[in-house]
Amino acid sequence: MANTKTNLSNSVKTLKGLQSEVQSINRIALSVDCVIFGFDENKLKVLLIRSDLKKYQNTFSLLGDLVKPEEDLDTSAYRILKQRTGLNDLYLEQVHTFGEVGRHPGGRVVTVVYCSLVNVQHHRLKTLDHDLHWHEIDSLKELLFDHKKIFDHCYVWLQKRVQEHPLGFSLLPNKFSLRELQNLYEAILHKKLDRRNFRKKFFSMDVLVDIGEDEQNVPHRPGKLYKFDYEKYEKNKKKWQGIDF
Amino acid sequence: MANTKTNLSNSVKTLKGLQSEVQSINRIALSVDCVIFGFDENKLKVLLIRSDLKKYQNTFSLLGDLVKPEEDLDTSAYRILKQRTGLNDLYLEQVHTFGEVGRHPGGRVVTVVYCSLVNVQHHRLKTLDHDLHWHEIDSLKELLFDHKKIFDHCYVWLQKRVQEHPLGFSLLPNKFSLRELQNLYEAILHKKLDRRNFRKKFFSMDVLVDIGEDEQNVPHRPGKLYKFDYEKYEKNKKKWQGIDF
DNA sequence: GCAAAAGTGTTGTCCTTACACCCATGC
DNA sequence: GCATGGGTGTAAGGACAACACTTTTGC
Numbered sequence: 001m002a003n004t005k006t007n008l009s010n011s012v013k014t015l016k017g018l019q020s021e022v023q024s025i026n027r028i029a030l031s032v033d034c035v036i037f038g039f040d041e042n043k044l045k046v047l048l049i050r051s052d053l054k055k056y057q058n059t060f061s062l063l064g065d066l067v068k069p070e071e072d073l074d075t076s077a078y079r080i081l082k083q084r085t086g087l088n089d090l091y092l093e094q095v096h097t098f099g100e101v102g103r104h105p106g107g108r109v110v111t112v113v114y115c116s117l118v119n120v121q122h123h124r125l126k127t128l129d130h131d132l133h134w135h136e137i138d139s140l141k142e143l144l145f146d147h148k149k150i151f152d153h154c155y156v157w158l159q160k161r162v163q164e165h166p167l168g169f170s171l172l173p174n175k176f177s178l179r180e181l182q183n184l185y186e187a188i189l190h191k192k193l194d195r196r197n198f199r200k201k202f203f204s205m206d207v208l209v210d211i212g213e214d215e216q217n218v219p220h221r222p223g224k225l226y227k228f229d230y231e232k233y234e235k236n237k238k239k240w241q242g243i244d245f
Numbered sequence: 246m247a248n249t250k251t252n253l254s255n256s257v258k259t260l261k262g263l264q265s266e267v268q269s270i271n272r273i274a275l276s277v278d279c280v281i282f283g284f285d286e287n288k289l290k291v292l293l294i295r296s297d298l299k300k301y302q303n304t305f306s307l308l309g310d311l312v313k314p315e316e317d318l319d320t321s322a323y324r325i326l327k328q329r330t331g332l333n334d335l336y337l338e339q340v341h342t343f344g345e346v347g348r349h350p351g352g353r354v355v356t357v358v359y360c361s362l363v364n365v366q367h368h369r370l371k372t373l374d375h376d377l378h379w380h381e382i383d384s385l386k387e388l389l390f391d392h393k394k395i396f397d398h399c400y401v402w403l404q405k406r407v408q409e410h411p412l413g414f415s416l417l418p419n420k421f422s423l424r425e426l427q428n429l430y431e432a433i434l435h436k437k438l439d440r441r442n443f444r445k446k447f448f449s450m451d452v453l454v455d456i457g458e459d460e461q462n463v464p465h466r467p468g469k470l471y472k473f474d475y476e477k478y479e480k481n482k483k484k485w486q487g488i489d490f
Numbered sequence: 491g492c493a494a495a496a497g498t499g500t501t502g503t504c505c506t507t508a509c510a511c512c513c514a515t516g517c
Numbered sequence: 518g519c520a521t522g523g524g525t526g527t528a529a530g531g532a533c534a535a536c537a538c539t540t541t542t543g544c
Contacts, residue, residue: 194534194535194536196535196536197533197534197535200533201532201533204532218542218543219542219543219544220541220542220543221540221541221542221543222541222542222543
């Protein structure tokens with residue numbers, strides 16, 4: 001309570017005082033963890049690494065690292081992606097921060113969680129030697145620490161987000177067929193969609209461009225290939241959804 | 246790069262090693278800041294406090310504090326609300342974490358931002374002596390550090406969130422008229438809504454209960470008072486929105 | 491010619507929007 | 518009785534869901 005009183009007091013502090021407060025013992029280890037989604041063989045997948053802790057060596061883990069003292073959070077997330085997948089310029093978005101006191105056995109670690117979406121085809125991993133693998137999201141079991149809870153949060157986030165924003169294209173090759181796009185949505189939302197209505201919806205949104213090519217090497221009539229047109233999206237995107245809950 | 250190599254190495258670490266890593270110098274000051282929304286006199290407001298820093302004493306600030314080493318993030322946010330407003334059990338939700346290296350002049354401070362919604366009527370502040378005041382969101386000027394940017398982010402968040410979830414009721418008295426509810430939505434969304442359609446929408450969602458009372462002391466025909474029925478909401482709430490962007 | 495998926499249209503339903511009149515109360 | 522906002526209904530348009538047949542290709 002004395003503490004409370006101090007915090008509430010109206011006394012004027014100096015910048016120097018503030019600095020020493022920031023330098024004080026009240027500092028906490030901060031990490032970034034990345035939930036990296038991929039789409040391959042018509043399955044939604046997540047990139048996991050085998051824990052490098054002896055005690056947990058049969059458990060898989062999200063990709064993460066401590067944030068460096070002079071590193072922006074976003075920069076930290078990009079660094080982790082780069083280190084682990086060898087790739088820059090992936091889609092990346094901050095989702096939530098998990099900070100329960102007991103979440104990490106090494107002590108207090110607060111973790112800022114990012115989701116990333118990568119195209120597994122374009123970005124074949126060269127780093128299988130690090131026990132880094134794509135895991136089907138349907139068969140995920142226990143993960144390190146609270147990483148399963150974090151993953152579940154991010155999966156729900158993705159399901160919602162993909163319906164309101166054109167994220168999904170980051171999981172596909174630049175050229176894709178409508179069938180591939182629909183398979184992606186069905187995998188993420190975990191439900192069947194009507195093919196004709198799905199096509200109508202995307203064409204009416206006017207965000208796809210027919211690039212005049214067809215699928216190759218399919219044992220049936222080849223579908224047309226499209227690309228996502230970001231400029232068209234920006235021009236046409238919805239402003240308001242209306243109250244609905 | 247040597248560092249990168251170390252992080253990627255497949256060497257097995259012990260828990261003890263992990264602990265020392267967490268205890269290492271890579272620790273960062275972590276704060277929680279709260280964007281506290283209120284609704285009064287048909288205006289959307291935000292609770293701000295005059296900065297207690299000499300250099301910034303004419304600048305207003307969000308309510309925040311450093312997270313204590315043994316304190317959950319949510320707990321920290323509740324503590325700040327309790328300390329500054331004297332109230333428990335307010336609506337509270339984590340929104341985003343801001344961690345740019347240069348955002349705080351006292352050194353590196355990463356801040357986890359929460360939004361809170363309070364009913365200004367029920368929760369009259371007793372603490373006006375601390376330069377704590379409700380500010381109309383339309384007339385917000387400069388705030389401390391990056392707090393204006395944080396506020397803007399939270400305001401956009403609120404506009405979106407209030408259309409998809411029944412948050413708004415936290416800003417109103419338990420009993421409210423439809424007019425009050427509409428005024429609230431108009432203030433948050435910053436646009437006029439059609440009165441008849443607004444009523445139809447809320448009645449068709451079936452989340453309001455007529456409590457059999459009327460408004461008092463209004464210079465016109467009194468409106469009925471309603472309360473929000475959380476159980477009805479849970480039973481009826483939408484599962485899927487459909488793809489739309 | 492057959493298997494397999496591509497491609498296409500219509501209809502009914504529901505939701506949203508726009509809009510105008512009477513009603514109850516305070517003064 | 519008049520001013521003020523409360524309360525209600527309807528019609529048109531747009532979006533969404535359900536549904537079946539023809540077309541193109543590989544084999």
